[in-house]
Amino acid sequence: MKQYAFYFDSNACSGCKACEMACRDKHDLPEDLRWRRVYEIAGGQWSQDNKLSIPELVAYNISLSCNHCEDPACVHACPTSAMQKREDGIVFIDPEKCMGCKYCSWACPYDAPQYDKRTGLMTKCDFCMDYIDQGKEPSCVAACPMRVLDFGELHAMKKRYPDKHVYPLPTEQLTKPAFCISQHAHLKGKENMEFSILNKEEVS
């Protein structure tokens, strides 16, 4: 079975959010809906030594949308079958069936399904499936000025990009996300550092 997936190279992501804005513009999302978010992550601290301040920091960005999981918790949780998975793996919401109960958003570890208070329905990244069906790239992928976002078939990409998911992503075991990542090289050997999200205000 085919499974579409996003690929993200954390090494060269500047955190410019062109992807997030492209998504917002294409889908006309109001400000409280964020189908794609860019997390600004840092770990470590400054040490002060002999009047010098020395950074021992690791910083990187993560651009994240719905991961169109192989084992989608949102689909399992949906009581009306509004949340569906296509043959190509894309997970989408049928607005005719959705009743806005939010079960999907509670089930999802990525906070991907979001409630639209204007319509009373759930919404989320649909992989720009209208574009996919026209043979085009998802809007976020085509937007990336650093060319660090891509998409393709999960299992082929997994072979090329086998990196484990990093903070703040939950363990892949939960939902088998269709998301491949290249970890930032500066993370090597520092995976156990304590990391935090610096821009919580912009991703909540």
Next chain:
Amino acid sequence: MVNKNKIDRRCFLKWSAALGGGLAVSSSLLGCMDKLKEQGIITTEKGFDGFIIRAGCPAHNCGGRCVLKLFVQDNKIIRIETDDRPTDEIDDPQLRACVRGRAYRRRQYHPDRLKYPMKRIGKRGEGKFERISWDEALDILAAQIKRVKEEYGNSAIYIPYGTGSYNQINGRQTAVRLMNLLGGCLGYYNSYSWACISQATPTVFGTNITGNQRQDWLSSKYIIMWGWNPAEMRDGTNSDFLIKKAREKGAKVVCIDPRMSMSAVALADEWIPIRPGTDVALMSAMAHVIISENLHDKEFIDKCCLGFDHSQMPSGMENEESYTDYIFGRKDDVEKTPLWAESITGIPRDNIIRIAREYATNKPSMLYQGYGMQRRAYGEQPVRAGCVLASITGNVGLHGAWASGLGLQAKDGGPFWNAFPVGGNPIRDRIPVFLWTEAVLHGKDMGKEYGVKGVEKLDNDIKLIWAVASNALINQHADVNRTAKILQDESKVEFIAVQDNFLTASGRFADLILPACTQFETWGLEDGWKYGDEVIIMPQILEPPFETKSDYAISSELAERFGLGDEYTEGRTEKEWIEWIVEQYKRTRFPKIPSLDKIKEENTGVFAHQITEPEIAFDAFRKNPRSNPLPTESGKIEIFSKKLFELKDPEVIPAVPKYIQEWESPFGKEAEKYPLQAMGHHYMGRVHSTHANNDWLSELFPQRVFINPLDAEKRNIRNGEKVKVFNDRGSVVLPCRINPKIMPGLVDIPEGAWWEPDEQGNDVGGCVNTLTSHRWTPYAFGNAQHTIMVEIEKYGEVS
């Protein structure tokens, strides 16, 4: 931004009264899209019931020039995508828009767009206006220009710096063309971006064209991004992407910056935080290491440089201080060792030694200077010192190397900016742009000691200001509270007209408001700004809404009031001027460019050169310096500048580049009261002050005071709390963001947020210029807005 003399020379047009055929500004009742459709230039795509047109992203002063793919339905832009040309290769990469371009609908359809002409009804600066007709508005402006011309003379009229609208026929140059027809106005030189670097680079190389074409970065083995943040400010669309590619080819990239910038995170192998204003201390210590360890390129220095050591001083100056004299402390008894630099820069000596060795031995290597460090006290010095490091390591005139300095692109300086002919200014008086408030206060006293050019003393104080696409009257000029006071005094500047899309902080000080349309609502054209080799067309896509008019139409109608309508327009509409400009390009830089109609038909939005063999700056000089001398007095790279020496002001304008402690410094007495340095970096969510009111962008990039955890802890400040940042010039109140990516001892208030004073005088808009100083640099008379000290404290409740 670009050398004005050069443009004027290149684009000079002989005025001819014989030309012209009546005012021909377009005002069709047909929707623009219908017109475009008639012309067969729009396409559409499956699944979209409307039209698609590719056009240049409205040009502001961001440094990028990108292509937008606009989805238009019922005469409204309903979606914005970007360059989707089928190939995206290094020689001609797609011009992908950044987040600002992608958010443009919120600026275009902003409810606060200026809709009608207005005149002031309250006190100046109060921001109270009433609607008037265009006839009344233009009559007022024409009468004021006439009055000031007669009462004082043309040199009392000033069209200030402004980059809010910045393509060929949109922006301040439309007004300058009219003023030049009317007998001229006070001119300026320099910019707020590049004052020191554009003046200091030629003191070393004789030119500002010191950059190889960008594709050549892929030949470099070692790249220092020194205060350079291309990922955020976009120093040329794709500059960040090309550094990424250079890195993939094996270059090591080091970022030296007080902030772990977006570029440091995405592009650098290593980040080295440096205390702001101490760049020359680091550069000098690197030179110390390089020379002590014999890593300098002696053959190149012998052949190509002047003033490196006592053996190559200009005649008659053999006993003056050479560069090595300075580095080894032979005259001042201070050896510029890594240990010396450590206490100044905050960088451990071992790192200084290592970086110096790496730069000097991994050749070809690049030292790319950003511009922030030259918008500081003595901003001339890091420019010259960077050029010297590149020169003594022989990184000049080679593939993969970089001569440092301003870095305009070889061979011809890159895209020429203004082909639209503004004509010559009959008024010879010119001021350094940053000193315009001085020219308001005491212009007639100003001579060369204030950097005045063209005349002994200015003929006039500034009495009339016509600001087009400029928020530099208040927001982007230094020391907002001071400027506000100056402008409030109606006996000084007697009349202020502001022409813009929004009522900016500057607009509030206008006597007359002229509502300009956006760049989607008239024709335009942009080239690749500093680096690109492309021409990007900007067809008119929408009709100007309400009563807005294009900058060109406003000036055209004003010209009619002076009986100069035909002379101003030469019978051309905006679109016909763009056709004319494309023809100029065809004759010069772009011989293969198709006609405007053809470019429109193809609907790619852009005509680009492929760069397969990038040009190298100084290659001829490098090959044979004798037969291809530099345009300096000696024909060589002037590490020691005789010209600067002869200014006889060695404490602040030394003949070899030196570290000079800044006038507001953590090492000075002022630090007792104001212990923190402050900076205002270029923010991803704005282009200077443009987009400051764009809600989509402010949501993703909110205006915050960024502060290191150590400084926050000392002051008991918690993340997100409102803080007050202040000094003797003013105070800013904003929520803070505690962020370890900024070094301790420094706060960052990203520049460009609109000044918004509350009743206590606190700026709650968060404009960093509330805190900056109007003091200028000694040689270039440039802005030193980043050199400021502040204190920060908790303010009110958690936000």
